[in-house]
Amino acid sequence: MSDKQLEIRGLRARIVGGEEILKGVDLVVPRGEVHALMGPNGSGKSTLAKVIAGDPQYEITAGDIVLEGQSILEMEPDERAREGLYLAFQYPVEVPGVSIANFLRLALNARREEGDEIGVMEFYKKLQRAVKELNWDDSIIERNLHEGFSGGEKKRSEILQLLVLEPRYAILDETDSGLDVDALKVVSQGVNAARGPNFGALVITHYQRLLNHIVPDRVHVMVNGRIVREGPKELAMELDQKGYEWIREAVGA
Amino acid sequence: MAALTDNPAVSADAVESIVSAYREPAWLADERRAALRAYSDQPFPTEKTEEWRYTQLKRFSFSGLELAKAPKDESVPERIRMRIADSDAEGVIVHKGNKVVMHQATIKEAGVVFTDLRTALRDHEALVRAHLYDVVNARQTKYTALNSALWENGTFVYVPRDVEVELPLGAFTTADSGGIGLGRTLIVVEVNARLTFIDEYTSEPFAERLFFDAATEIVLKDGAKLRYVSLQNWSRNVAHINKLRAHLGRDARLESVTVSLGADAARAEVESRLEGPGSESEMLGLYFADEGQHFNQFTLQHHATPRGFSDVLFKGAVRDASQAVYSGMIIVDPHAQKTDAYQTNRNLLLDEVAEVVSIPQLEIAANDVKCSHGSTTGPVPEDQRFYLMSRGLRPEVAEHVLVTGFLYEVMSRVTLPKVAEYVERVVQAKLGVPGVKEKL
Ligand SMILES: Nc1ncnc2c1ncn2[C@@H]1O[C@H](COP(=O)(O)OP(=O)(O)OP(=O)(O)O)[C@@H](O)[C@H]1O
Numbered sequence: 247m248s249d250k251q252l253e254i255r256g257l258r259a260r261i262v263g264g265e266e267i268l269k270g271v272d273l274v275v276p277r278g279e280v281h282a283l284m285g286p287n288g289s290g291k292s293t294l295a296k297v298i299a300g301d302p303q304y305e306i307t308a309g310d311i312v313l314e315g316q317s318i319l320e321m322e323p324d325e326r327a328r329e330g331l332y333l334a335f336q337y338p339v340e341v342p343g344v345s346i347a348n349f350l351r352l353a354l355n356a357r358r359e360e361g362d363e364i365g366v367m368e369f370y371k372k373l374q375r376a377v378k379e380l381n382w383d384d385s386i387i388e389r390n391l392h393e394g395f396s397g398g399e400k401k402r403s404e405i406l407q408l409l410v411l412e413p414r415y416a417i418l419d420e421t422d423s424g425l426d427v428d429a430l431k432v433v434s435q436g437v438n439a440a441r442g443p444n445f446g447a448l449v450i451t452h453y454q455r456l457l458n459h460i461v462p463d464r465v466h467v468m469v470n471g472r473i474v475r476e477g478p479k480e481l482a483m484e485l486d487q488k489g490y491e492w493i494r495e496a497v498g499a
Numbered sequence: 500m501a502a503l504t505d506n507p508a509v510s511a512d513a514v515e516s517i518v519s520a521y522r523e524p525a526w527l528a529d530e531r532r533a534a535l536r537a538y539s540d541q542p543f544p545t546e547k548t549e550e551w552r553y554t555q556l557k558r559f560s561f562s563g564l565e566l567a568k569a570p571k572d573e574s575v576p577e578r579i580r581m582r583i584a585d586s587d588a589e590g591v592i593v594h595k596g597n598k599v600v601m602h603q604a605t606i607k608e609a610g611v612v613f614t615d616l617r618t619a620l621r622d623h624e625a626l627v628r629a630h631l632y633d634v635v636n637a638r639q640t641k642y643t644a645l646n647s648a649l650w651e652n653g654t655f656v657y658v659p660r661d662v663e664v665e666l667p668l669g670a671f672t673t674a675d676s677g678g679i680g681l682g683r684t685l686i687v688v689e690v691n692a693r694l695t696f697i698d699e700y701t702s703e704p705f706a707e708r709l710f711f712d713a714a715t716e717i718v719l720k721d722g723a724k725l726r727y728v729s730l731q732n733w734s735r736n737v738a739h740i741n742k743l744r745a746h747l748g749r750d751a752r753l754e755s756v757t758v759s760l761g762a763d764a765a766r767a768e769v770e771s772r773l774e775g776p777g778s779e780s781e782m783l784g785l786y787f788a789d790e791g792q793h794f795n796q797f798t799l800q801h802h803a804t805p806r807g808f809s810d811v812l813f814k815g816a817v818r819d820a821s822q823a824v825y826s827g828m829i830i831v832d833p834h835a836q837k838t839d840a841y842q843t844n845r846n847l848l849l850d851e852v853a854e855v856v857s858i859p860q861l862e863i864a865a866n867d868v869k870c871s872h873g874s875t876t877g878p879v880p881e882d883q884r885f886y887l888m889s890r891g892l893r894p895e896v897a898e899h900v901l902v903t904g905f906l907y908e909v910m911s912r913v914t915l916p917k918v919a920e921y922v923e924r925v926v927q928a929k930l931g932v933p934g935v936k937e938k939l
């Protein structure tokens with residue numbers, strides 16, 4: 247078994263002091279692969295994504311999250327990020343008063359030693375390359391983080407950040423929802439550009455149309471807090487045609 | 500026991516010694532004597548009265564203190580030199596104790612007076628006499644009465660009709676010894692004239708306690724426009740109290756920003772009286788209290804005329820065992836129809852031991868008005884914190900971003916870039932952002 251993977255083992259999690267949402271999740275994303283995670287509304291996909299990123303509103307009651315051989319359960323969200331994890335949020339929050347450029351500079355510098363901050367020119371080159379990759383206007387980087395952004399612009403910003411931060415593992419939570427057809431292509435191009443032997447991704451989506459652009463190596467299906475099915479990319483097409491009812495019936499969920 | 504008790508240093512002798520030392524004109528001597536009477540007639544404020552409820556009055560006590568006199572050292576402190584070099588103000592005056600230790604300004608616009616109050620009394624007595632005590636005077640509070648009776652020097656700015664002073668002017672007030680310090684700024688902007696003025700209070704820490712009582716009088720004639728900044732960053736051995744009041748004529752406009760960062764305790768009373776139709780008053784406030792500081796702010800928007808506009812936005816963060824108090828009042832007189840008045844106070848609680856009291860109030864006697872007030876107090880939004888940390892930002896950096904972001908709504912309306920930068924730097928230093936020192 248390779249260490250070069252993100253592994254979720256028997257993970258159970260609940261809202262702090264509340265109801266259990268993840269009821270024993272098992273899932274492996276090897277580095278170099280892109281996997282899809284599908285499942286009906288409310289099945290726990292976003293919860294899994296946020297739990298992996300370390301969202302303090304959830305507590306883990308059993309199981310483990312292992313990043314390249316190392317458990318990250320005890321790590322704070324910022325440490326996990328610096329270990330190479332990235333979550334593109336389903337609902338990116340607005341943070342007033344900080345521009346995208348300044349924010350990303352802080353995020354990059356957080357990954358570097360004090361005294362070894364990224365040079366201004368190097369930073370802007372990197373940022374502009376990413377902006378260009380997304381067919382975006384340069385002025386976007388001076389805007390405050392998501393303040394007044396449309397739904398689609400927020401999603402694009404999540405991918406822009408991914409391109410700049412170059413994580414080893416990314417979880418994209420419904421990055422396709424709210425995007426128009428052109429933006430969907432652009433965003434998919436962005437993700438495909440990041441694809442390679444040093445990048446693994448878990449792409450959460452409801453729609454085959456995204457997976458036409460970002461073709462997954464494997465597909466996982468979550469129902470009611472568990473992975474109930476796993477298969478090749480054709481599984482996604484089957485779900486697209488038949489919906490989730492047959493799976494619910496098949497697994498008795 | 501009353502929190503405040505009488506102080507023998509505040510006496511008729513003290514008044515007479517100022518009057519004779521400076522050979523003041525009779526009208527001023529009479530004003531001072533009347534002010535001292537008003538002072539004696541007023542009871543000390545107590546926390547039982549509405550205006551002073553929630554004010555930690557003991558921290559504004561001046562009992563046992565002597566009147567502050569000459570500074571120990573009359574040189575301009577390095578701190579002030581650096582602040583001047585990094586200020587938007589192009590003409591400055593520096594007060595230290597009762598001395599003017601620096602005054603440099605080349606003002607190209609004709610007829611503008613920018614000097615200390617002593618010099619103004621000598622060279623422009625009629626102008627001073629016409630406006631002094633019109634806006635801040637002994638009838639208001641125990642503290643304004645104290646100031647009105649015993650101030651020794653201050654700053655005077657006069658901008659004649661139709662003159663626009665292009666470059667900002669400023670006064671720095673500092674100290675190197677304790678006692679009762681009294682500061683006074685009198686700004687008169689004539690019909691259709693314009694000015695930007697910055698009052699900054701700052702010092703290196705010194706051993707004794709300084710109680711500083713400031714009076715800021717602003718007269719805006721018809722069509723006058725003033726941008727005014729009050730930036731308080733005293734060392735922690737100082738208690739600061741300031742009444743900052745403006746009277747606005749027809750179509751006059753005030754944009755003020757009151758910043759509280761330093762001192763052990765600070766009270767800012769920021770007041771506008773809209774006297775001419777169409778006048779506009781925007782009063783912004785920003786504060787960050789830490790390590791047990793007590794910041795107390797009161798705003799008053801008094802609409803005494805129809806068709807006035809006023810907007811108050813005070814925002815601040817508190818942490819450690821600090822306390823921020825905001826109380827605001829909008830008064831709309833019966834005939835002040837078509838008034839637009841807004842008042843907002845927002846507070847960020849950075850931990851569980853910090854405390855905020857926020858009391859917005861309205862007293863509306865007219866029926867055709869638009870008024871609203873709102874107040875919120877809460878911790879840093881957890882979803883924002885998680886988002887920033889999920890990008891790798893360390894908790895202290897994330898907190899800094901969130902505090903800066905919270906204050907941004909005010910900062911973005913401060914149109915003086917160096918003031919904005921400096922305030923941000925002081926806030927960062929208070930937050931302990933790695934690599935950021937206050938850099939004065
Ligand atoms: N913080 C929370 N407070 C209350 N309920 C929550 C919270 N987080 C998740 N839940 C509940 O847990 C369940 C799973 O939610 P989650 O957002 O993970 O679903 P999802 O699979 O991402 O759904 P969708 O496809 O609609 O995005 C839902 O019933 C949701 O209401």
Ligand SMILES: [Mg+2]
Pocket residue numbers: 291292293336419420
């Ligand atoms: Mg979801």
